[in-house]
Amino acid sequence: MVDIGAAEGIPPAEVEDVELYHAKSWVTKYVFCQDAKVIAIQYSITAISIGLVALVLSWLIRLQLAFPGTFSIVTPSNYYQFVTMHGMIMVIYLLTALFLGGFGNYLIPLMVGARDMVFPYVNMLSYWVYLLAVVVLVASFFAPGGPTGAGWTLYPPQAILEGTPGRQWGIILMLVSLILFIIGFTMGGLNYVVTVLQGRTRGMTMMRLPLTVWGIFTATILALLAFPALFVASVMMLFDRVLGTSFFMPAIVAAGEHLKYGGGSPILFQHLFWFFGHPEVYIVALPAFGIVSDLISVHSRKNIFGYRMMVWALVAIAVLSFIVWGHHMYISGMNPPFGFFFATSTLIIAVPTAIKVYNWVLTLWRGDIHLTVPMLFALGFIVTFVNGGITGLFLGNVIVDVPLSATMFVVAHFHMVMGIAPILVVFGGIYHWYPKITGRMLNERLGQIHFWITFLGAYLIYFPMHYLGFIGVPRRYYELGETAFVPASAATLNVAITAAALIVGAAQTVFFFNVIWSLYKGKLAGGNPWRAASLEWQTPETPPGHGNWGKELPVVYRWAYDYSVPGAGQDFLPQNQPPAIPAR
Amino acid sequence: MNITFLFLAVIAAIVAWWLAQQRLTAKPWLDAGLVGDTGASPLPAAKIGLGVFLAVVGCLFTLLISAYSMRMEMGEWRPAPVPKLLWLNTGMLILSSGALQWAQVAARRGRMDRVRAGLLAGGVFALAFLAGQLVAWRQLDAAGYYLTANPAAAFFYLITGVHGLHILGGQVALGRTMDKAWQGVAVGKVRLSVELCATYWHFVLFVWLVLFALLLLTDPIVADNGWFL
Ligand code: HEM
Ligand SMILES: [Cu+2]
Numbered sequence: 001m002v003d004i005g006a007a008e009g010i011p012p013a014e015v016e017d018v019e020l021y022h023a024k025s026w027v028t029k030y031v032f033c034q035d036a037k038v039i040a041i042q043y044s045i046t047a048i049s050i051g052l053v054a055l056v057l058s059w060l061i062r063l064q065l066a067f068p069g070t071f072s073i074v075t076p077s078n079y080y081q082f083v084t085m086h087g088m089i090m091v092i093y094l095l096t097a098l099f100l101g102g103f104g105n106y107l108i109p110l111m112v113g114a115r116d117m118v119f120p121y122v123n124m125l126s127y128w129v130y131l132l133a134v135v136v137l138v139a140s141f142f143a144p145g146g147p148t149g150a151g152w153t154l155y156p157p158q159a160i161l162e163g164t165p166g167r168q169w170g171i172i173l174m175l176v177s178l179i180l181f182i183i184g185f186t187m188g189g190l191n192y193v194v195t196v197l198q199g200r201t202r203g204m205t206m207m208r209l210p211l212t213v214w215g216i217f218t219a220t221i222l223a224l225l226a227f228p229a230l231f232v233a234s235v236m237m238l239f240d241r242v243l244g245t246s247f248f249m250p251a252i253v254a255a256g257e258h259l260k261y262g263g264g265s266p267i268l269f270q271h272l273f274w275f276f277g278h279p280e281v282y283i284v285a286l287p288a289f290g291i292v293s294d295l296i297s298v299h300s301r302k303n304i305f306g307y308r309m310m311v312w313a314l315v316a317i318a319v320l321s322f323i324v325w326g327h328h329m330y331i332s333g334m335n336p337p338f339g340f341f342f343a344t345s346t347l348i349i350a351v352p353t354a355i356k357v358y359n360w361v362l363t364l365w366r367g368d369i370h371l372t373v374p375m376l377f378a379l380g381f382i383v384t385f386v387n388g389g390i391t392g393l394f395l396g397n398v399i400v401d402v403p404l405s406a407t408m409f410v411v412a413h414f415h416m417v418m419g420i421a422p423i424l425v426v427f428g429g430i431y432h433w434y435p436k437i438t439g440r441m442l443n444e445r446l447g448q449i450h451f452w453i454t455f456l457g458a459y460l461i462y463f464p465m466h467y468l469g470f471i472g473v474p475r476r477y478y479e480l481g482e483t484a485f486v487p488a489s490a491a492t493l494n495v496a497i498t499a500a501a502l503i504v505g506a507a508q509t510v511f512f513f514n515v516i517w518s519l520y521k522g523k524l525a526g527g528n529p530w531r532a533a534s535l536e537w538q539t540p541e542t543p544p545g546h547g548n549w550g551k552e553l554p555v556v557y558r559w560a561y562d563y564s565v566p567g568a569g570q571d572f573l574p575q576n577q578p579p580a581i582p583a584r
Numbered sequence: 585m586n587i588t589f590l591f592l593a594v595i596a597a598i599v600a601w602w603l604a605q606q607r608l609t610a611k612p613w614l615d616a617g618l619v620g621d622t623g624a625s626p627l628p629a630a631k632i633g634l635g636v637f638l639a640v641v642g643c644l645f646t647l648l649i650s651a652y653s654m655r656m657e658m659g660e661w662r663p664a665p666v667p668k669l670l671w672l673n674t675g676m677l678i679l680s681s682g683a684l685q686w687a688q689v690a691a692r693r694g695r696m697d698r699v700r701a702g703l704l705a706g707g708v709f710a711l712a713f714l715a716g717q718l719v720a721w722r723q724l725d726a727a728g729y730y731l732t733a734n735p736a737a738a739f740f741y742l743i744t745g746v747h748g749l750h751i752l753g754g755q756v757a758l759g760r761t762m763d764k765a766w767q768g769v770a771v772g773k774v775r776l777s778v779e780l781c782a783t784y785w786h787f788v789l790f791v792w793l794v795l796f797a798l799l800l801l802t803d804p805i806v807a808d809n810g811w812f813l
Contacts (some may be wrong), residue, residue, distance in 0.1 A: 118629040172631045185641055190633050198629040205622050206606040228644040243731055245738035263660050268651060302614060322592055559612035579616045
């Protein structure tokens with residue numbers, strides 16, 4: 001190699017004072033490990049395990065909706081508890097943890113060309129605090145009275161009042177678990193942000209980063225600024241519940257008796273919750289955006305269209321997402337000018353989002369599209385996200401939202417946009433990076449079966465729910481009973497939806513079988529099976545060894561999207577390949 | 585929420601300033617080749633990390649203040665009088681911060697003896713502050729403004745409590761720094777830690793001054809009689 005280190009202003013190949021952590025025993029290598037790659041796996045396994053609990057809960061919810069009262073384990077109280085835990089687990093403990101703690105930990109150091117995160121010890125703590133949060137959450141299932149049934153939004157005053165299931169212990173454990181989660185996340189988040197800022201290798205400017213890193217980076221900043229709102233809300237509600245303060249509790253007469261509360265404001269909670277809650281949607285969406293951009297580019301052998309615009313759009317969405325939270329509160333009796341403001345800002349967010357969609361489509365345009373499994377999932381994401389995004393535009397308008405709020409239409413909307421769409425990306429990402437993580441390919445045929453059942457099944461589940469919402473079927477209802485407006489055919493539809501939900505859920509076993517089977521029997525992948533240009537595929541070893549890069553850190557000469565470059569010998573140029581003609 | 589927006593605007597300004605230096609208009613698909621400057625800061629990662637952490641903590645307190653002021657505007661607000669003791673406590677925290685500043689200067693000049701003195705003094709004054717806060721809580725409690733008396737009192741305990749916890753957390757970092765300083769390592773080895781502690785202390789002092797001002801501004805006696813009565 002040419003001695004580039006001598007050129008002025010370029011840091012040496014190896015920074016001396018980096019003390020790389022070395023595992024000394026089995027325990028520090030696989031359990032209390034500070035290597036981001038191991039932490040990533042730990043995060044992912046924990047998140048997916050608890051996600052499976054949420055999946056089973058969704059079955060129970062669906063069974064009750066299709067066959068009301070048939071299953072004795074789903075009592076009305078249980079139903080609320082299942083709905084609440086399902087929603088909370090899916091949003092926070094599965095998706096947030098998986099995208100940032102899982103994908104973030106694995107990919108950031110490799111993609112920026114670092115040996116590890118900048119604060120490995122804090123990074124390790126982050127996982128253990130997260131695990132503790134999950135344990136506390138699970139404990140609430142076994143506590144007297146069971147987990148909370150307050151809805152994932154935990155609105156006071158009902159969340160902590162008599163009559164709501166899990167009032168006794170469930171809500172306390174839920175709030176404690178959230179507080180722990182936020183503390184753990186903050187530790188990890190500091191790592192993700194500072195590693196991107198300071199850990200980049202030579203030549204890796206911000207504008208040469210793969211969009212995956214940009215997505216995780218902006219989402220982390222968003223989360224670091226949004227989670228404190230949930231933290232404050234949780235602490236205050238915990239005070240109300242345990243110490244008897246009245247932050248959120250107005251004077252209440254229950255069963256003819258004055259409760260000890262008085263003077264608090266439930267609306268204050270809603271503001272705090274949604275100040276976190278809306279950015280949360282983008283905490284999940286932005287990493288998905290980034291990952292999809294990379295999958296599409298790699299698997300259609302084309303550079304990403306409008307890279308700069310993609311970066312700007314990510315930043316714009318992140319900024320805008322802090323001024324739209326009010327669209328979740330249209331029915332809280334807000335001042336009409338506020339409603340107007342929030343509706344407008346909500347619709348404005350659609351602009352950068354649409355830019356991203358156009359750019360994905362234009363990337364595909366005339367690309368050499370390989371319909372690999374990751375690509376299928378990426379395409380599935382685009383369709384689903386557009387779908388959910390459009391119903392979001394409806395709901396963003398006050399006048400449309402008011403009648404549809406709290407109906408199945410909303411359930412269909414948010415599952416499309418922040419449930420199914422990101423989950424498709426999670427799968428796409430796993431199929432894409434599994435070969436790097438394990439050295440083996442996942443089985444293609446099983447992957448295709450998994451994709452089609454999941455993708456089509458998701459539409460069978462959620463498309464009909466839009467119609468249910470239109471005719472006024474409310475969400476969070478244990479049983480509809482006789483109504484004047486819901487025809488009997490809705491019950492038949494509910495049975496069909498439940499059948500689809502059971503099949504989709506069961507089909508995930510194909511995925512898990514594939515993951516475990518391929519670990520031993522999968523085709524050997526080699527270092528770069530997708531012939532991808534970004535840095536994580538250029539490691540000297542696969543799976544990447546301790547310290548990622550062998551003796552010397554890689555040097556980056558180009559962006560991550562040099563596919564099908566005219567005149568180049570290969571159809572892709574790795575980021576660490578020097579230009580053919582010396583630059584100067 | 586105005587205060588939260590103000591805070592977010594400051595963060596946004598910092599982010600914008602940083603982004604402006606990252607050549608966001610570069611055309612990465614055109615310029616292959618070696619780039620000397622990746623845009624990383626020359627500061628050590630620990631300092632950047634602390635900066636990001638302080639932004640998160642700042643966000644936390646801003647939200648608390650926002651919640652406080654939103655609740656205040658909703659009427660039925662009977663704030664507790666601010667205990668006089670808080671003035672003394674404020675003084676303690678200023679001294680604590682000053683001592684760490686002194687330790688930082690000493691560390692840069694290579695004077696280990698002064699570093700130790702500064703760290704010790706900083707820690708002691710901070711503990712004095714915490715003890716003072718506890719006494720102030722007792723006083724309020726005795727005067728009938730106990731935690732559940734009304735939302736204003738609850739906010740007072742919550743906000744001062746969260747702030748106190750941050751000082752307590754700082755004590756842990758300070759303790760570790762002192763541990764290093766007393767083990768007789770070279771000054772160069774503790775300099776960064778001392779600097780980080782000092783920055784953190786100045787920050788919690790700043791937060792306290794804002795909180796204290798807020799409490800005073802909304803104090804019923806001050807509101808009725810003006811500032812100097
Ligand atoms: C197989 C996949 C899934 C099925 C069948 C499913 C089904 C359901 C059902 C039936 C409800 C209750 C509707 C009601 O009566 O109010 C619900 C609520 C919810 N789901 Fe899912 N879901 C799935 C995946 C997800 C995912 C991936 C997310 C992640 C964002 C998610 C987030 C939520 C949330 C936030 C709620 C609202 C909880 C509440 O009302 O408090 N779900 N889901
Ligand atoms: Cu929203």
